Amino acid sequence: MKIVIRFKVRSKKNALANTPHYIYCRLTVNGIQARSDMATGVHCKRDEWDNNFQQIKGDTEGVRLQNQKLQQMRDDLDEIFNEYRKYDKAITAEIIKQAYLNKNDVTPRTILVWYNKYIDEDLRQRIQDDTIDSWLSRRNVLSQYITEVLKRKDVDIQEVTAAWLRSYQKYHISKGNGADHAARSIGSIKKVLDYAVIEGALSYNSTVSYKPPRSKRSPIKYLSATEVQQLATCPYYSDRLQRIVDCFLLQTYTGMAYKELYTFDAKKHLTTDELGIGWIMIHRGKTQELSTIPILRQTRDLLEKYNYKLPVITNQRMNEYIKEAATIAGFPPEKVEDFTTHLARKTAGMFLLNSGLRIETVSKILGHKSIKVTERHYAKILTSSIVKDLKNNGLLV
Incomplete structure (x- = not known):
């Protein structure tokens, strides 16, 4: 050399x-x-x-x-x-x-050091603590890889290339982790390197070209309009179950995830525009993207029923109770297993798209970072909507 x-x-x-x-x-x-x-x-x-x-x-x-x-x-x-x-x-x-x-820079130019800097100086200012915990967990796995496999304490950020990440992806798979888990870990490292570029510690991020493989996406699970009605009209004879069903239904009409449901505060998140239309304006706990949610008639009825104070309990309990309610409502056992608070959010997206809303509108309501996220999650319904539109316009028979 x-x-x-x-x-x-x-x-x-x-x-x-x-x-x-x-x-x-x-x-x-x-x-x-x-x-x-x-x-x-x-x-x-x-x-x-x-x-x-x-x-x-x-x-x-x-x-x-x-x-x-x-x-x-x-x-x-x-x-x-x-x-x-x-x-x-x-x-x-x-x-x-x-x-x-950078020889006079007191900050070591290593991946673990910059991983910590990114978390402490950037992420903590804009994401929730449970998401920070996920980042720290991925950081610990990275440290373990460097120590156990590379036999080093740390590596220079310039050593982290696309080939380096490919080896790290194989390490994840060898540990029994799925492709999506590995891809999230690699995505975290790429964001750390981007931050190092912004801060001037790195001239460019050489890993941008590496796209780690992901698992084949499973078909989206959701409730049809008939199934939502089946859940809504069943007599439960239990205030405990009725409250949980109402919270679930509110999610299907608004697209709020559990975290938004839990943190919902009418004084903070409700607003009315100059046309008299009511809106829920709430940031998604996961991404801090703003969800702009119109208040439908069904939504207003449920909010008024509880005087705008939702009877939300822990996510674990809600998932248990909604399965119990689904069983009482007559859903088959295999369908009951699908019932979670997340199923309600997915159902909301399908309901809105099936109602004829443009994907840009649905993306804004759900608080997705980009339309691409909405397209990826709802590819099936988008395909059927295209076919429906073609038939309505006489282009398909």
Whole structure:
């Protein structure tokens, strides 16, 4: 492995002969140059530069100091290169350049350090604690991989390439984790590297091209309009079950996930526009995206029934009780197992799309980050809606 350090005088276009020209450092390792040259802060006139000896001509004090600065830069780059070789670190011209440019940064440029910085300095400001816990769990698995498999305490962020992530994905699979679990872990690392780029610790994120494989998506589970009616009209003879069914139905009319249902506060989240239309404006607990939910007649009836204070209990209990209610309502055992608070949210999306709402509108109501998320979750109903529209317009028979 060989490093080549060369200084180049960069001429300005149409510059006069006596105009100072700045000297840049070009770094090459094993024949591959760094992405860009580095400024040295040294300048001279064009005819004062000796390219063969790689220094400024002359013996004045000013020239001597300028040449010393160039030599110090060369020595520092050589030192970094030799240190990386000594500890068997990944070496490229770009890695050596970035290490030099950040040599005065007190923050270690390693993946675990930057993982923690991203959580503490960015994520904690905008996501919920339970989501933070998921990030910390993935961070711990990453630390375990580095310690047990790589036999190291940490790795430089520039070592984390697409190939590196592919090896990490295989590690997850070898541990019995599913493809989606592995993909989420890898996605977290890519976001950490993006943050390092923003903060100037990394020149670019080399992992953007890597798309980890995911599991084949299961068909979406939801209730039909008839099944929602079946659940809504059944007499339960139990206030406990009726309250849970009402909360479930409210989710099917609004698309609120359990967390939004739990944190719902009429004073904070209800509003009425200039046309007199009522809205629920609430941020999704999972993504902090704003859900803009119109208050349908069914929604208003349920809110008024409980004086706008929803009888929400723990998610675990709600899932238990809604299964009990579904059994009483006459659903078969295999369908009863599908009943959870999340089934209500999925049902809401299907209800809205089947009602003819544009996907952009449904995406906004559900608080999805993008329409692509809505399309991915509701691909089946979108296909059937297209067929329905084609038939209504006489294009299909």
